[in-house]
Amino acid sequence: GEVIGKSSYGTLYKASLQRSGKIRVLRFLRPVCTVRSDSKEFNGVIEMLGFVRHENLVPLLGFYAGNRGEKLMVHPFFGSGNLSDFIRSGDDESIKWSNILSITIGISKALDHLQTGMQKPIVHGNLKSKNVLLLKPSFEPRISDFGLHLLLNLTAGQEILDVSAAEGYKAPELIKMKEVSKESDVYSLGVIMLELVSGKEPINENPTGDDEFYLPDFMRNAVLDHRLSDLYRPEILRSDRNLSEECVLKYFQLAMSCCSPSPSLRPNMKQVLRKLEDIRKC
Known part of the structure; x- marks a missing residue:
């Protein structure tokens, strides 16, 4: 092969x-x-x-x-590329609000199924935009690599976490605890949502300060400094005449709540799906 x-x-x-x-x-x-x-x-x-x-x-x-x-x-085998490449392709489809929402809802449904649809919950453990495959022409997402950490020994499992940290998807609590959880999966989903809406990388290659290295931290500072233009790609609003800025900001807020530094403050997947359905209607 x-x-x-x-x-x-x-x-x-x-x-x-x-x-x-x-x-x-x-x-x-x-x-x-x-x-x-x-x-x-x-x-x-x-x-x-x-x-x-x-x-x-x-x-x-x-x-x-x-x-x-x-x-x-x-x-x-799905030969149609991954979400990370799609976000950064510059393709008109990647800034369409309908695509951003349907991809997010698809990923969220998959995570909800893993967490609540099985006899025993399965933690993905390595969620990132490179592990989300997109099926053309509808850009339906398919998540790969779920539960892989369950088959690996401690050393290899730790290596997955180290790579996840280096790529910007690792929840902050995993520095102290080594066990991935439903909450750490929600954090990774939040990072993917920020990628989708902003087009930015999860790791900032040129941070202005230590606290702007990871995308959620960069976004928190952008909110505090009222840098609205950094929160989302302006082309998104142009892609849909009926779309309001308020709607895009609701999506952004949901992403940021998923990326809360405290695991107990993050929404669960059912709450995320309910919020996404509300955003779809706005």
């Missing part, structure tokens, strides 16, 4: 299955990075992830564990 992605814990391949000719994504997990597959717990995790089916999630179609500790996960 063709290598389409690499990380410290494994490699992604695009491959064509011999019998059916279908194109699949094969995720090879390095033996040194995973938990032992002969444990009851491991089989339970694979079964749980294999049961997950939702229109906004990339399903796990198959799994193979070899006798040398190697593990292979099989997923469908």
Whole structure:
């Protein structure tokens, strides 16, 4: 197969299955990075992830564990790019309010399903715009990589968190606690919403001060300094004649509440979905 992605814990391949000719994504997990597959717990995790089916999630179609500790996960292949590239493409579609809202609602529905639609809640643990695939022509989002941290050992799991921090998606409380949670997933969603509405990167490469390195901090300062032009892309308002600035600012406020430094102050996914439906009507 063709290598389409690499990380410290494994490699992604695009491959064509011999019998059916279908194109699949094969995720090879390095033996040194995973938990032992002969444990009851491991089989339970694979079964749980294999049961997950939702229109906004990339399903796990198959799994193979070899006798040398190697593990292979099989997923469908979607060749239409990810949300991070879409936001920064300069494409007219990326500033359309209807697209921004429907993508956010799709991601939120997927997270809500993981948190409340299963027998046991599943924490995504590595949500970022690069892990949201977009299906054309409707730009329907599909989240990948959910629950992957459950298959990795502590060292590899910590590496995922370190990468997440370096890319600007890690909730502040994870510096003290190592366990990802529903609340840390909500924080990552908030960062993605800020990306969608502002077009900015989650990490500010040229911060004016220490407190402007991460996007939520940059936005907090922009609010305090009344820099409205930094909060959202003005082209969004031009994309829809019926759209009011108040509506875009409500979306921005929701994103900022998801990024609250205190996990207990963040809304849960049901509350996020209710707010998004209200924003859709305004």
